[in-house]
Every structure is written in structure tokens, then in C-alpha cells.
Amino acid sequence: MHEIRSQKATEAALQNLINQVRDGYRGNSPLVVGIHTGGAWVASRLCEALQWAAPATLDISLYRDDFETSGLKRSGTTDRMPQQLNGENILLIDDVLFTGRTIRAALNVLFDYGRPGTIHLGILFDRGGRELPIEPTFLGESLGEEGVGRCKLHGPEPLMLMTPNSE
Amino acid sequence: MHGPAALQLTPDGRLKHLLTTEGLPKSLITELLDTAETFLSSQGQPVKKVPLLRGKTVVNLFFENSTRTRTTFDIAAHRLSADVVTLDIRTSSASKGETLFDTLKNLEAMQADLFVVRHSAGGAPFFIADRVTPDIAVINAGDGTHAHPTQALLDLMTIRKHKGDPANLSVAIVGDLKHSRVARSLVHGLRGMGCPDIRAIAPGTLLPADLAHLGVRTFHHIDDGLSDVDVIVLLRLQKERMSNALLPSEREFFNLYGMTESRLRHAKDNAIVMHPGPINRGVEIANEVADGPQAVILDQVTNGIAIRMAVMAMTLSTQQGSHS
Numbered sequence: 001m002h003e004i005r006s007q008k009a010t011e012a013a014l015q016n017l018i019n020q021v022r023d024g025y026r027g028n029s030p031l032v033v034g035i036h037t038g039g040a041w042v043a044s045r046l047c048e049a050l051q052w053a054a055p056a057t058l059d060i061s062l063y064r065d066d067f068e069t070s071g072l073k074r075s076g077t078t079d080r081m082p083q084q085l086n087g088e089n090i091l092l093i094d095d096v097l098f099t100g101r102t103i104r105a106a107l108n109v110l111f112d113y114g115r116p117g118t119i120h121l122g123i124l125f126d127r128g129g130r131e132l133p134i135e136p137t138f139l140g141e142s143l144g145e146e147g148v149g150r151c152k153l154h155g156p157e158p159l160m161l162m163t164p165n166s167e
Numbered sequence: 168m169h170g171p172a173a174l175q176l177t178p179d180g181r182l183k184h185l186l187t188t189e190g191l192p193k194s195l196i197t198e199l200l201d202t203a204e205t206f207l208s209s210q211g212q213p214v215k216k217v218p219l220l221r222g223k224t225v226v227n228l229f230f231e232n233s234t235r236t237r238t239t240f241d242i243a244a245h246r247l248s249a250d251v252v253t254l255d256i257r258t259s260s261a262s263k264g265e266t267l268f269d270t271l272k273n274l275e276a277m278q279a280d281l282f283v284v285r286h287s288a289g290g291a292p293f294f295i296a297d298r299v300t301p302d303i304a305v306i307n308a309g310d311g312t313h314a315h316p317t318q319a320l321l322d323l324m325t326i327r328k329h330k331g332d333p334a335n336l337s338v339a340i341v342g343d344l345k346h347s348r349v350a351r352s353l354v355h356g357l358r359g360m361g362c363p364d365i366r367a368i369a370p371g372t373l374l375p376a377d378l379a380h381l382g383v384r385t386f387h388h389i390d391d392g393l394s395d396v397d398v399i400v401l402l403r404l405q406k407e408r409m410s411n412a413l414l415p416s417e418r419e420f421f422n423l424y425g426m427t428e429s430r431l432r433h434a435k436d437n438a439i440v441m442h443p444g445p446i447n448r449g450v451e452i453a454n455e456v457a458d459g460p461q462a463v464i465l466d467q468v469t470n471g472i473a474i475r476m477a478v479m480a481m482t483l484s485t486q487q488g489s490h491s
Contacts, residue, residue: 062209062217062247071484072219074201078208112214 004151005125005141005161013124013140014042014159018049020138021091021122030089030120033058035106036076038095038153042124045159046093055093056080063105078109085114095153096161097123100132125161127151174296181485184296184305185478187314188356196359200324203470203477210246210473219480220249223280227253228270228295229308230286235444236308236318239468240283243475249281267291268298275300281483282306289313304482306475312346317478318443319352321471322400323360325463328470329439330397334361339392339434341424342402342451343373349443350402354381368392368424372413389424393433401426401442401451417450427453431461439463 005013032055034043043055061075082088092106103121110116120137127143143151154160172190177183182195209217225244229237237253244251256270274282281304284292289311296305309315323333330336338357344350344367357365358381367378368386378385386392393399404420414420426440440452440462448454456462 059205059208061205062219064219067219067484068487071487072202072480074205077205081212083211084213108218112212112217114213 001165002163003160004143004148004163007158007160009141010124010153010159010161014045017042017122017124017138017140018046021046022050024120024138025091028089029053030091030118031056031082031085032091032093033081033106033110035060035092035094035102036078038124038155039093040076041153041156041159042095042122043093044156046122054080056082058106058109060102060105060109063108065101065105081113085110085116087115087117090116090119091122092119093122095124096151097121097126097134097136098129100130100134103134104132124153125151174293177485182478182481183485184292184307185316185482186292186296186305186307188316188319188352188359189314191316191356191359193359193361196320196323196356199320199474199477199481200327202481203320203324203473206246206473206476206480207470210469216246216248218248220244220247220483223247223249223483224278225249225251225281225283225479226274226277226279227251227283227308228256228274228285229253230256230284230288230291231309232257233285233309236285239471240306240308240475243472243479246472247476247479249479252279267294271295271298275303279303280486281479283308285309287311302486304479304486306478306482309348312348312351314352315348316352316356317471317475318349319356320478321467321474322349322353322441322443323356324470324474325441325467326398326439328466329463332360333357334363336362336397337364337366337395338362338398338400339366339368339386339396340400340402341368341389341392341426343404344369344378344402345373345375346405347402350400351375353400354378354383358382364396366392366396370414370423389430390433393430396434397438399426399431399434399438399440401440401446403443403445404447404450417447421450421453425449425451425453426456428455428459431456431459437461441467444468 029052032043034040034055034057036057036059040057047055057079059076059078122138123136124140150164152164154162175184175186283306285308291310292307340350365383367383368389442464
């Protein structure tokens with residue numbers, strides 16, 4: 001396990017993301033939804049900085065598309081989601097964007113809550129390698145198309161981008 | 168682990184089939200309960216169905232009638248987006264003379280992924296699990312007086328949600344333990360979770376002989392048995408027990424063992440009262456207890472769907488050959 005982005009560099013990416021989101025919404029706070037677990041940490045920090053209500057968290061494990069090859073991967077809990085979405089403006093937050101499959105699963109979960117008005121995507125680190133037509137609306141830092149290999153956000157305090165435990 | 172219970176685990180200890188709670192390690196029971204908790208959260212969504220088992224075929228094989236258990240397995244499979252086929256075997260092949268083995272081979276040929284088996288003969292799901300092709304999972308939905316593992320797991324889930332870790336609790340089971348697969352599976356499950364105080368309360372005619380061997384203390388007087396317990400599990404009294412002369416009458420049973428408000432006071436103040444259903448009011452339980460604040464009987468039903476979803480997802484997940 002080694003560091004890809006230090007605490008300082010991760011905080012700088014987070015600040016960049018927060019600035020963009022602040023400019024993007026200009027006072028009209030959306031319903032912020034963080035994907036469990038890294039996305040939820042980023043969403044909490046973002047809402048704190050902008051003085052918005054605490055974010056909802058989303059568990060997407062039952063909507064993944066790799067059950068056939070990888071089996072059941074439990075990831076966490078869904079919390080603070082409204083009973084029903086009906087025209088809400090949603091800001092979906094995740095820590096690292098790669099193939100886009102996690103975001104696809106998250107969009108499906110959101111639509112099982114109703115019909116959101118708009119959904120924007122905020123990402124802390126983009127590592128390229130997309131397999132679906134999904135792009136962030138707000139981005140902390142692009143790690144470049146070359147890619148950095150597998151990585152994982154460590155947190156919640158301090159936030160740091162690392163290689164996974166097994167490497 | 169040896170014997171039939173080993174059949175349900177892979178060599179590296181993951182759940183391949185669910186046949187019995189006997190010998191299930193605490194880590195696996197905990198994983199099942201934790202998984203069921205996450206399914207419970209998806210049950211609060213307007214769309215309760217999740218796409219996890221899309222394209223999988225679940226076959227309910229009910230050799231013995233059971234509306235309630237079958238319905239919860241149906242709902243669980245549907246909520247995971249699996250396709251469900253229910254075969255009421257009593258009215259089909261078996262009555263035409265086909266053997267269990269041939270019925271099985273036919274169903275395999277229909278590319279089923281999971282069998283949910285209910286049978287009046289103890290051991291039938293083991294027989295099936297031992298003979299199906301390796302990519303089919305088998306879940307025991309009750310076999311004779313032997314085991315009913317999903318009921319025991321939903322009871323453990325309910326106990327853990329209301330009272331915390333069973334390793335710190337006293338649990339009393341009241342009623343016909345001798346003929347109850349629910350009681351047998353619950354005792355094994357509680358032992359697996361490290362429950363230090365399991366009590367059985369019943370007349371001698373309704374107590375099995377091997378309870379002491381399982382670390383269960385027996386009581387013939389209900390007030391003694393209920394003293395300071397955290398959890399009370401009532402069992403359904405089956406009417407045929409009366410005709411077998413094991414009990415004089417339903418009224419007699421209620422007078423001696425029925426759960427009334429005054430008896431409930433012997434347990435801890437915040438003790439919970441459970442029952443696998445369907446309840447017989449005025450036989451095992453008084454109205455004021457069944458409708459009172461300490462009864463968690465309907466919560467058990469809700470948890471039953473989540474547990475069955477978890478068991479289906481975990482066994483099928485193992486069948487995918489994943490080691491992640």
C-alpha cells in the first residue's frame with residue numbers, strides 16, 4: 001500500500017471540487033448523495049464546507065453488474081434518502097471515477113426512488129478508463145488518461161489516495 | 168466439521184447451501200444477519216425490487232403445504248428480480264409415482280439455479296443437496312421435525328435487532344419443543360452465536376430427550392423458567408398433539424403455559440415476545456400480550472423476507488465461484 005496523493009494534495013483536490021460546486025449551484029443547494037464509503041466522506045466534507053444539510057448515503061451493492069463474475073459484494077448502508085424523489089435536484093458524489101459502472105448502478109438506485117429532476121456528478125479523482133458514456137460535472141483532479149492503476153480513498157480523517165491493501 | 172452439516176459449506180467455509188443451523192460458525196451467521204440488514208433498507212424504497220439476481224431461476228419445491236413460508240420465499244426471490252416457479256409436488260409428479268431423484272433431474276434439466284425445499288421427511292433437502300449438479304444451490308425451508316434454518320436466522324436477526332448480541336442474553340423457548348424444527352434450529356443457532364442461557368419450558372411429554380446434551384436447561388413450571396429472561400420464544404401448539412394424548416386440552420395448555428401479562432412480568436421488564444406464527448390466541452398467547460408492546464411477531468415476518476433474500480443472494484453468490 002503506498003500513497004498516490006498525499007493528504008495535502010487530496011485536500012487541494014477537495015477544495016477545487018468544493019469551489020466548482022459552490023459556483024455551480026450559487027445558493028440553491030441540491031440534495032447531496034454520497035456513494036458509500038469514499039463518496040460519503042467526500043460528500044460530508046463538501047456539505048460541511050458549504051454549510052449545507054448533511055448528505056444522504058447510497059449503498060449500490062444490490063445494483064452492481066458483476067454478480068455473475070464477482071458474487072455479492074456488500075458495501076454499506078443507505079441512509080437519509082427521502083422516501084420518494086420527485087423532481088429533486090441531486091448532486092451525486094463519489095471519490096474515484098474509473099469505468100463508470102458504479103455511477104451507472106447509483107443512477108439506477110436513484111431512479112428506484114422516483115423521478116429526480118436533475119442529477120449532476122461530483123468526483124474527487126478521475127483516473128480515466130471509462131467504459132460507459134459518463135462524465136463528471138464537477139471534478140477535483142484528473143489523474144490523467146495514462147492512469148495510476150487501482151486506487152482507493154482512505155479516510156475519513158485524513159483523506160488520502162492510496163493503492164489498495166493487497167498491493 | 169463433519170457429517171451432513173459439512174455439505175452446506177465450501178472447503179474454504181463459504182455458504183453453498185443452507186440446510187441447517189447446526190454447526191454454522193458465528194462468523195457466517197453474523198454475515199447472513201448483516202447482509203439481511205442491508206436488504207431491509209432497500210425494502211423501504213418505493214421500488215422494493217433490486218436487480219441482483221436478474222436472470223436466475225428459483226424453484227420452490229414444496230412437498231409439504233406451507234402458505235406462509237412459501238409466500239415469504241416468493242416475495243424474497245421476486246424482490247431480488249429472480250424468476251420464480253413454484254411446484255406443488257403433492258399434486259404433481261410424486262402422486263404419479265415419480266421418485267424424488269427423477270423429479271430432481273427433470274428440474275435440473277430446466278436450468279434452475281436454486282431449489283427451495285420443504286418436505287415432511289427429515290433429511291430430504293440434504294438428499295437433494297448431495298445429488299444436484301454443483302452449480303445449483305439448495306435452501307431448506309423446513310424438513311420434518313428436523314430443521315427450519317431460515318426461521319431460526321430470522322429469529323436471531325429479530326433478537327439481535329431488539330436486544331443486541333445473543334452472547335449476553337437469556338432466551339426461553341416455550342411449548343412443543345419435541346415436534347418443532349423451529350425450536351431445534353433456533354437452539355443450534357443460539358449456540359452458534361454463543362448464547363450462554365437457553366431454556367426450554369414445556370410439559371415432559373413435549374420435551375425432546377437430547378436437550379441437556381445441547382446445553383439447554385428444562386423447566387416444567389413456566390414462572391421459574393421465565394425468571395429474568397430477555398427473550399421469550401413461543402411455539403405453535405399443533406392440534407394433532409392433543410389427539411395423540413400428549414396434552415389433555417388447549418385450555419389446559421393455556422392455563423399452564425399460555426403467555427399472559429402476569430407471567431410476562433417474571434421476565435425482564437423490556438423482554439421481547441416472539442412467535443413463528445400463525446399464533447393461536449388463547450392457546451399459546453393471550454390477546455393482551457400478542458397485541459402488547461413487547462410482542463415483535465410482525466417484525467419477525469418483515470425480517471423473514473430480508474433473511475430469505477440474504478440466504479438466496481449468499482448461496483447463489485458462492486455458486487458463481489467467486490472468492491472476492
